[in-house]
Amino acid sequence: xxxxxxxxxxxxxxxxxxxxxxxxxxxxxxxxxxxxxxxxxxxxxxxxxxxxxxxxxxxxxxxxxxxxxxxxxxxxxxxxxxxxxxxxxxxxxxxxxxxxxxxxxxxxxxxx
Amino acid sequence: xxxxxxxxxxxxxxxxxxxxxxxxxxxxxxxxxxxxxxxxxxxxxxxxxxxxxxxxxxxxxxxxxxxxxxxxxxxxxxxxxxxxxxxxxxxxxxxxxxxxxxxxxxxxxxxxxx
Numbered sequence: 001x002x003x004x005x006x007x008x009x010x011x012x013x014x015x016x017x018x019x020x021x022x023x024x025x026x027x028x029x030x031x032x033x034x035x036x037x038x039x040x041x042x043x044x045x046x047x048x049x050x051x052x053x054x055x056x057x058x059x060x061x062x063x064x065x066x067x068x069x070x071x072x073x074x075x076x077x078x079x080x081x082x083x084x085x086x087x088x089x090x091x092x093x094x095x096x097x098x099x100x101x102x103x104x105x106x107x108x109x110x111x112x
Numbered sequence: 113x114x115x116x117x118x119x120x121x122x123x124x125x126x127x128x129x130x131x132x133x134x135x136x137x138x139x140x141x142x143x144x145x146x147x148x149x150x151x152x153x154x155x156x157x158x159x160x161x162x163x164x165x166x167x168x169x170x171x172x173x174x175x176x177x178x179x180x181x182x183x184x185x186x187x188x189x190x191x192x193x194x195x196x197x198x199x200x201x202x203x204x205x206x207x208x209x210x211x212x213x214x215x216x217x218x219x220x221x222x223x224x225x226x
Contacts, residue, residue, distance in 0.1 A: 004154075033213050035213075035214065037217075042219065043201060043219055043220045043222070044217060044218070044219045044220065045155070045203065045205070045217035046217075047214045047215070047216065047217075050213055050214055052213075091154050091155075093154070095213065097168070098143075098160060098167070098168065099145065099157040099160060099168070100145075100147075100155070100157065100215060101157070102154030102155050102156070103154055104152070104153060104154055105152075105153075105154050
């Protein structure tokens with residue numbers, strides 16, 4: 001069965017520094033998609049970045065990049081130059097059968 | 113593009129009452145999803161529609177839950193005879209099948225059953 005594991009319940013980072021949020025996944029399907037979403041305290045899930053299993057290069061979207069290591073089944077999110085507004089819950093997810101399977105999330109707090 | 117909207121944003125109800133939530137997806141999106149999120153957890157899939165057809169339902173969706181998307185546009189999620197365990201955030205998302213892969217989420221409806 002598809003499973004997403006996020007081992008960091010909470011992380012702190014100093015403003016303007018980079019931070020890596022860990023995500024490992026488990027699937028036997030050769031074709032899959034991996035996502036990261038941000039959930040601020042307001043509750044809305046905000047799409048950040050997508051990586052397809054056949055993509056040769058790591059995905060990047062502005063300050064977000066996805067460190068995709070297929071053999072290790074990891075898809076870590078890297079946020080560069082952290083901002084106070086980055087404080088939120090972050091979820092890693094995998095597309096499975098037309099739906100998303102989410103991890104338990106990591107709370108990120110950016111300190112000024 | 114106004115994004116996905118959900119109504120109401122908050123609902124407090126007494127155990128045993130019925131509740132109905134509405135979701136309006138992004139207008140050109142043909143897929144619509146419902147998820148449930150309890151405190152401290154990631155969202156869990158409940159069901160999804162492609163146009164007006166309900167294509168998959170999770171085992172989480174008991175007989176007390178029903179979802180519709182009658183004209184392939186907005187969707188409703190009804191919970192009958194609510195229980196305290198139904199207290200959660202109910203999230204709606206939409207996507208364009210055949211387009212990009214991401215699902216766009218609404219702000220959610222927070223249900224509290226007392």
